[in-house]
Each structure stands twice: as structure tokens, then as C-alpha cells.
Amino acid sequence: MSAQLLTSGVIFGLSIGSIFFLMAIGLSLCFGLMRIISLDQLLYYSVGAYLTYSLTLVTGNVWLGVLGGVVVAGIVSFAVERLIFRRIYERELTFSMITSFGVLIGGIGVIKFFWGVVPRPVPVPLMAQIDIIGTEVPVYRLIVVAIAFLVYAGIWLFLNRTITGKAIRAGIENVEHVEGLGINVSRLFTITFIIAGALSGLAGGLHAPLIMVDPSMGLEVLAFVFMVVIIGGLGSIKGTLISAFIVGQVVSLGSLIYAPLAQMAPFAIMLLILLVKPTGLYGSPLLKR
Amino acid sequence: MAAMVNAWRWWWGILLAFFLVGLSRLFLPLPFIIEVLIFSIYTMGCSFLLGRVGFISFGQPAYLAAGAYGTAFYLFYFGSNPYVGILIGILSGLAVSGIVGPLFVRLRSDYFALVNLALAVIIYYLMQKVLAGITKGDNGLWFLTNIASTPVLDLGKPDHFFIFSILVALAIWAFYKYLDDSVFGACCLATKINEDKLKFLGYSNYGVRLLAFVIANTTTALAGAMYAVYLGFVSPEITSPARAADPVVVTILGGTGTLFGPLVGAIAYTGMKDVISKLIGNWELFIGFLLVFIMLAGEKGIWGTLQPWLERLFSRKKASPAAGEGAGARQ
Numbered sequence A: 001m002s003a004q005l006l007t008s009g010v011i012f013g014l015s016i017g018s019i020f021f022l023m024a025i026g027l028s029l030c031f032g033l034m035r036i037i038s039l040d041q042l043l044y045y046s047v048g049a050y051l052t053y054s055l056t057l058v059t060g061n062v063w064l065g066v067l068g069g070v071v072v073a074g075i076v077s078f079a080v081e082r083l084i085f086r087r088i089y090e091r092e093l094t095f096s097m098i099t100s101f102g103v104l105i106g107g108i109g110v111i112k113f114f115w116g117v118v119p120r121p122v123p124v125p126l127m128a129q130i131d132i133i134g135t136e137v138p139v140y141r142l143i144v145v146a147i148a149f150l151v152y153a154g155i156w157l158f159l160n161r162t163i164t165g166k167a168i169r170a171g172i173e174n175v176e177h178v179e180g181l182g183i184n185v186s187r188l189f190t191i192t193f194i195i196a197g198a199l200s201g202l203a204g205g206l207h208a209p210l211i212m213v214d215p216s217m218g219l220e221v222l223a224f225v226f227m228v229v230i231i232g233g234l235g236s237i238k239g240t241l242i243s244a245f246i247v248g249q250v251v252s253l254g255s256l257i258y259a260p261l262a263q264m265a266p267f268a269i270m271l272l273i274l275l276v277k278p279t280g281l282y283g284s285p286l287l288k289r
Numbered sequence B: 001m002a003a004m005v006n007a008w009r010w011w012w013g014i015l016l017a018f019f020l021v022g023l024s025r026l027f028l029p030l031p032f033i034i035e036v037l038i039f040s041i042y043t044m045g046c047s048f049l050l051g052r053v054g055f056i057s058f059g060q061p062a063y064l065a066a067g068a069y070g071t072a073f074y075l076f077y078f079g080s081n082p083y084v085g086i087l088i089g090i091l092s093g094l095a096v097s098g099i100v101g102p103l104f105v106r107l108r109s110d111y112f113a114l115v116n117l118a119l120a121v122i123i124y125y126l127m128q129k130v131l132a133g134i135t136k137g138d139n140g141l142w143f144l145t146n147i148a149s150t151p152v153l154d155l156g157k158p159d160h161f162f163i164f165s166i167l168v169a170l171a172i173w174a175f176y177k178y179l180d181d182s183v184f185g186a187c188c189l190a191t192k193i194n195e196d197k198l199k200f201l202g203y204s205n206y207g208v209r210l211l212a213f214v215i216a217n218t219t220t221a222l223a224g225a226m227y228a229v230y231l232g233f234v235s236p237e238i239t240s241p242a243r244a245a246d247p248v249v250v251t252i253l254g255g256t257g258t259l260f261g262p263l264v265g266a267i268a269y270t271g272m273k274d275v276i277s278k279l280i281g282n283w284e285l286f287i288g289f290l291l292v293f294i295m296l297a298g299e300k301g302i303w304g305t306l307q308p309w310l311e312r313l314f315s316r317k318k319a320s321p322a323a324g325e326g327a328g329a330r331q
Helices: A001-036 A041-059 A063-082 A093-114 A138-159 A163-173 A175-181 A184-210 A216-234 A239-259 A261-275 B001-028 B030-053 B059-079 B083-105 B111-129 B159-183 B183-193 B196-202 B207-231 B245-254 B261-279 B283-297 B301-318 B321-325
Strands: A129-132 A137-139
Touching: A001 A137, A001 A138, A001 A163, A001 A184, A001 A216, A001 A239, A001 B059, A041 A063, A041 A093, A041 A163, A041 A216, A063 A163, A063 B030, A093 A175, A093 A216, A093 B083, A093 B111, A093 B245, A129 A261, A129 B083, A137 A261, A137 B283, A138 A184, A138 A239, A138 B183, A163 A175, A175 A184, A216 A239, A216 A261, A216 B083, A216 B111, A239 A261, A261 B083, A261 B111, B001 B030, B001 B159, B030 B159, B030 B207, B030 B245, B030 B261, B059 B083, B059 B111, B059 B207, B059 B245, B083 B207, B111 B183, B159 B183, B159 B207, B183 B196, B183 B207, B196 B207, B245 B301, B261 B283, B261 B301
Parallel strands: none
Antiparallel strands: A129 A137
């Protein structure tokens, strides 16, 4: 394998890993704080991508489209949280999984209603290439990676430096105690859910120029996002970041060696890690509430 | 004599249910009833896992595909006897669940759900792309003409296939009712409700779960094998992630963990699908919101709501509490 191919493979892996990270962080945060498995994050991903497509068509600026995607994904997740999840926080974990799968499938139906089933292309905002160790690398992919790291830093600062963030971290440990301190837990849940939804929307918007936007795009990345969350451990942000980049590299480098490996190898790795540590790399042994 | 009365009491709910299904042949189209029967067998495994063992499985299509492709490979490449094909489908389902089972049942229920769905997606890719040379990719394997006619029940004929599927469903239902009554069934419930106490009693949670997992998923593989023989073709669409929720929806629609829930759910679901896909083309929209609605409305399902009502009706009529108990599902 030539060095050029390897470099571009690594960059590709980093960018795809960044997308996985942005999506998985929503699932992970929701599980950590609310003890729900929110499959509808994949819907906000599609919403972000479609909004990016439509706004790009109207305004001609992809970044504006991504921004719109993030905002609308946040609004949709707010509505879903208020209408549906509000009623099911108290129930079992499986309950939230079934309900959110319903939201996901129903949402895909809504998307088909508005945008049809034909895959849509979104232009890449930056066509420039940059030279890294003798390899031409698209700048856009590097920007995606940079945004993922910015989001990680932002989330870290938010969780460690603000009162709300600290309350969320405390809530992940023990929600009753946080409530006992007089903090409005239900508002905390809403904020976390909107953050998760908006980040998924961001992932969709950033991913849109790299792939075709189609109604079932959420289902296509579903397996990978799951693997990221499982390998990293539910509820751990650091674990999610690390496993997202592992899975990204495996997908990218695996497909260079033998194309079908891209889909199979992450799964094999996930099984191996689960064999050694059933809660994932950084998963907490926390039980259900 | 007493033994016979007991046996009758044990059997009559199941026999009545399938007698009614058989009777519906008179006024319902044949493909619809066969679809309902296979679908209810498909759902049975999921219902058992969810209601009895407490495992939510979005990965059922994976095992359905294992059964369907096992049958399809045999009928396409090797033989022509549909019974042998179905047997091979069941065995391949057994093999797949036997391989992944020991890994999966160790997991916490949340991880189990995620890993299982990931397995379904992986099998989808496997069948669609990786093994495209053998599975013919999205075109699927067509082997309807390969199926040889067999004596007694000729599975190539829809009428005979209908009788065959009723008999299979009857056997499956009797088997699961037997499981519910047995010590093993009680262990399954115990591992769902309180695994520590089951451990105190000297049972292995792992063993109980593994056995339940293998039984349920082999049932699902049987449904896959029956689909393969009935339709005469198999494509990766059978394990498409978009359909992963179907068995879970039907389970909850019918009533989770009840004996007749899967059957009632399958009738309601297939019926609605037929009616609604004629009215609106957007099937996902409907199924998604139906799922959310059932979950918010109280998750008891159709049979779960009907059953107490039926029991009251029966016990009043016959004035004997024993008859009411026999009226169908336990729990």
C-alpha cells in the first residue's frame, strides 16, 4: 500500500470518525443522564442533512445550510422531548428504545413525504486541497475533524465549567440527589436532549456533502453509531471520542485492504471488546435506575 | 378419564384459536392467512424474549434471514425437497444463535438490544454485498421452480402449504404453552424479574438465558424458512434494518408475553398493512406513529386488554373458574 493511499485513508477515517462521534455523543449523553436509548438521534441526523440540502439550494451557502440544520434538529428534538420522552423517562430502558425507534421510523416517513425518496446531492463547500506529506487531501474533511474536536472541547468545558454542566454530570451519578439540591431536573433533561439532537443535526449537515442525502440515511449509519457507542461504553464521552476514531479508521483502512471489510471489521472488533469487557472500554457498571 | 379432561383443558384454547384461523379460510384470501400464520410464528420468538426473558430484540431479522437463507441455499444449489430445506433453515438458525448466543446473553439488556440490531444490519450487508456472489445481491435467489412436489402435503401448492403452516403453528403454540408451564418457563420469568433470587435457588441465569435465546431465535429461523419455501425466493430485503421493528411492534400490539398476543398482533398488523397501504403509500409514517401511540397508551396490547374481559365472560357463562383459566394465555 502506497504512502499516499495510506495518508488519504487515515484522513478519510478521521473525518468519518468525527461524524460518528458527533452522532454517538447524543446517544451517550441521553443514556448517561436520562437512562434512555434515544434511537431518534438518527432522525435528527437526517433532518440536519435534509435542511442542509434545502437551504443550500435556496441560499447557495452550505455553511448556512448546516447552521439551519443544527437549529431545526434542535427544535425538532425539543418538540419530541416535550411531547413523547417526557412521558417515558420513568419507564424501563427498553421502553424508550421501542418508542424512539417508532419516532425514527415515523420521522423517516415524514421526510419521505416532504422530500421524496430520490437521493439528493449536496455540493462540497470547499473544493481546495491541501498537501500533507506529499498527498493531496480535501480541506473540507480536515475542517470536519476540527469541528469534532471543537465540539469535544466545548462539551468538556460545558460539563466541567458551567453550573448546568456540573448538574448534568452530577445527574449522571445520581439524579435523586441533584433533585434534592433544588435543581430543576426536568429542565436539565430537556437541555441535554436538545444538545444531543443539535449535535446529531450537525453530524448530518457535515456529512451531507460527503454522501448523498436520502431518507434512510439514518438507518445506514445506525450500525456504526451503535458500534461506536458500545465500544466506547454508554454514558462516557471520552470513550465515545476514542471509539469513534477507532471505528472510523477501521472502516477507512479496512476498505483499502478489502472492500467488504469496511462493514465487517468494526463488528468483529466490537464482539472482541465485548468479550473482554461487556460494558465497553469506558462504560460504567451502573445499573438501570 | 381425569387425565383426558385435563389434557382437553390444556389443549382447547390453542385448538379453538387455530380452528378459528382455519375457519377464516372461508371468507379471507389464502395469502393473507398464510402471511398471518408465518408472521405470528416469527413474532412468537420475539414475544417470548421480550415478555418472558426481558430481552428486547431488534435483531430478529438476523435470525429470520439465517433461516431463510439456509433454506434458500439448499433449494437453490443442492436439493429440491422443501421439508429438508426447512429443516436446514432451522438448523442454520440454531447454528447462528448458538454461535452469537453465548456472547450476547452475557450483556446487560441495553447493550443486548444495541448489539442485536447491529447484528441484523451486518447480516444485511453480508447478504447484500459481501456474499453477493452466492446470494445474487439485491436480485435475490429465485428457486420456486426447484421445489419438488412431495407426497401427502405438497408445499408447492398454496392450499397444502396453508394446512402445513397451521399444523406448524399449532405445534409451536403447544410447545410455548408447555414451556410456560414448565420449570424452565418459571426460571425465564425469574431471570427477568429478579436474577439474584434465581441465583439463590441454584439456577444459572446465564444458562437459562442462553437456552431461551436459542429457542426463541430458532423459532424465528423456522419462520424464515417457511417464508423462503412459501415465496420461493429470498432477497436481503428480508433483514432490512427498516423492518427490524416489525416483530417488536407486533409483539407489543398483540400483548407482550401473552400466549395469543403474537397471533392477534399478526392478524391486526397484517390487516392494517393491507388496508392502509391501499389508502396511503407511506407505510413507515403509519407504523412509526402507531408504535409511539401504543407505547404511550399503556403497552398492554390487544390481547392483553381482551383477555381479562374474555375470561370474565367465560367464567360467568359456565360458572366454573377452571374454564376461565383455560381460556387461553396465562399471565
